[in-house]
Amino acid sequence: METILTTSASGAAAAAPAPTLARNPLVPLVATIEKVIDETDSGSVRNFLVRLDDPAAHEAISYRPGQCGMISVIGVGESMIALASTPTHKGPLEFAVKAAGRNTNALHEMKAGQKVGVRLAYGNGFDTEAMKGKDLIFVGGGIGMSGLRSLINYCLDRRGDFGRLTVVYGARSPGELCFKEDIFENWPKAPGIDVNLTVDVGDDQWKGPVALIPPYLESLNPSPQGSLVVVCGPPVMIRFTLLSLAKLGFTDEQIIMTLELKMQCGIGKCGRCNIGSKYVCLDGPVFTLAELKRLPNEY
Amino acid sequence: MDATRITGASLGAARIPSGPLDKLAAAAARVAGDGALVFGPARDGSVWGWKLCEAADVPQSDLWERLVNTDVSPKELFMPRTEDIARWRDRLRNLSIAEPAAPPPVVVLGVRPCDAASFDLLDEVLIEGPFSDESYRRRRGATLLITWACGKTGPACACDAFGLAPAAAAGDLMVYPDGNELLLSALTPKGLEVLGDLTGGSTAGEALTGRVDAVAAALNAQKTAVGRRLALDDLTANAAGLTATLFSSDIWTELSPRCLSCGTCTYVCPTCYCFAINDEPRGGDGRRIRTWDSCQFKEFLSMAGGHNPRPSKVERVRQRFMHKLNYHPERYGKFLCVGCGRCIVSCPVGLHVAEVGEALSRAAAAAVSAAKGGE
Ligand code: SF4
Ligand code: SF4
Ligand code: FES
DSSP: OEEEEOOOOOSSOOOOOOOOOOOOTTSOEEEEEEEEEEOSTTSOEEEEEEEESSHHHHHTOOOOTTOEEEEEETTTEEEEEEBOSOTTSOSOEEEEEEOOSHHHHHHHTOOTTOEEEEEEEESOOOOHHHHTTSEEEEEEEGGGHHHHHHHHHHHHHTGGGSOOEEEEEEESSGGGOSOHIIIIIIHHHSTTEEEEEEESSOOTTOOSOBOOHHHHHHHHOOOOTTEEEEEESOHHHHHHHHHHHHHHTOOGGGEEEEOOOOOSSSSSOSSOSEETTEEHHHHOSEEEHHHHHTSOSOO | OOTHHHHOOOSEEEEEESSOOHHHHHHHHHHHOTTOEEEEEEEETTEEEEEEOOGGGOOOTTHHHHOSOOSSOGGGGTSOSEEEEEEEEOTTTSOEEEOOOOOOOEEEEEEOHHHHHHHHHHHHHHTSSSSOOHHHHHHHHTEEEEEEOOSSOOTTOOGGGGTOOTTOOOSSEEEEEETTEEEEEEOSHHHHHHHHHHHTTOOOOTHHHHHHHHHHHHHHTOOOHHHHHOOOHHHHHTHHHHHHHHHTOTHHHHHGGGOOOOOHHHHHOTTOOOEEEEEEEETTEEEEEEEEOOTTSGGGGOOTTSOOSSOSHHHHHHHHHHIIIIIHHHHHSSOSOOOOOHHHHHOTTOOOHHHHHHHHHHHHHHHHHHHHHTO
């Protein structure tokens, strides 16, 4: 046998990764539901306030507004949900969830004190750096307010960093408006923020406007000058709101949106959420309209 | 094309006679670590796949002269068809969630260069980036990969069309057939340890590395039948610029009707990695599993509200081939295909990466010349 051994591993070949036991990001952490808030009269949206059972892990949580978490009824499934809480408040994580599938239906059956699995934080979140010094307009429809609420509360906690804040929020009826304490009490009292609420159909107590979001937004006539607009809501609302924004003179670069796509791993591995070469779970869910227009139209 | 994907850098070499490989397997198992399992090609009915070999049934080297490649890719050794992500207990009262035990070390004896290269592609997706797929990474890290260079190519082989070659260097230790002997060349410190264990550390002259280079170069010079007619470099060179054109090309409506949505192409493919996560409850206990999934299935992307961004075969076939030939090159600079030829052999309707690659490169060329003509 003839052999040559170069014992100095002096070169290109790097050592294979050692099989250390880093935490598997796909394995959820055990969390307890602290409180369940019925956000709407119809019961369609419930906000689950949850805390990781490991206090150190809960303390170590960090996320940006617009990022998502996976919440799981163990034994049923997992759902990727935009966090409704803000990282500027060290409280429980908030997942405002609409019952729409197996896991979210099962979650709606759950009560305070029960256990869920949670893992986070996923996605790019909002680029709050790029928003600094800008006037911000938040346009939300229905449960689309969830991720916006995280951002709005973040902006209020860092008030000096941003210009004027304008909230335009609509729902089918007054009872379907979510986060009532924020939209009716906390925000109107905060400095430098305009809260504009609208509903498709009013009721006896409703004194505000009765209008669809796009025409209502147009009637408010927000200026594109030095501002960015963030739009979250159901597809039809988005479609018409984009037309209105174009009419008002907003460019595609000024319009920020969040995408919803089926997700499973949340960490860019399972191959489920791509649009062209982008993964919504890594590169999204937040995109500017200009970025979206550069992607294949498949979402 | 990235030449280092083909030539590699040898850390050391040895020469052994052809024939039984039990000593090589045993040396590799010792280096891989306590309790190492050795997997080699084996036939199950009419299908060649990968099986645990006991010392007595380690294949002999002539197997690699007869067998072009296994029907089933070795990816399942790192990403099993089904595996536990976690096990939970007492779901309702006192939930606890545990991860499975670390996998045992594994030696894979005699993967082909295309398959060895497929792991490098999977590593980039599954290990790198902001998150690591830990169960895959653990298996990969605990593995010693012995790669067997191809002395001849098969009718469906296409490595050279996808930036590789029949003796492209990948894995820990390369085996090159050389007449009645086998040349071994270590690509990693682990591979070097195997050589040391096998030979007792004896050393010889530079002539041997020279011989390794010469044999590797001769094997790498082989052209495959598919590679001779496919020229796909244009598709990687300007992937981002081509996305819109290729996405809206007519070829998808022309090619997709014959697809059966059977998913065979994705299951046999060493570089397809899509998976699903599901829960299997047994009373209050249970397990969360991940299983192979396929973008060719309608349910893959159907959402809770009923919306499906890829409702028909047009979108699904487009997704598979755009991912391999355009989206992945855009993100990683190379094809998500190693030209192993499995989809070429297995697709019941002949809708495979060579045919679609050819159609795409024609569409790309047409777009380029149309743009030139319009100037
Ligand atoms: S696409 Fe086909 S040729 Fe390419 S790696 Fe997958 S199975 Fe092999
Ligand atoms: S391309 Fe071929 S192998 Fe793949 S799903 Fe369609 S028919 Fe099946
Ligand atoms: S959800 Fe798995 S890749 Fe994005």
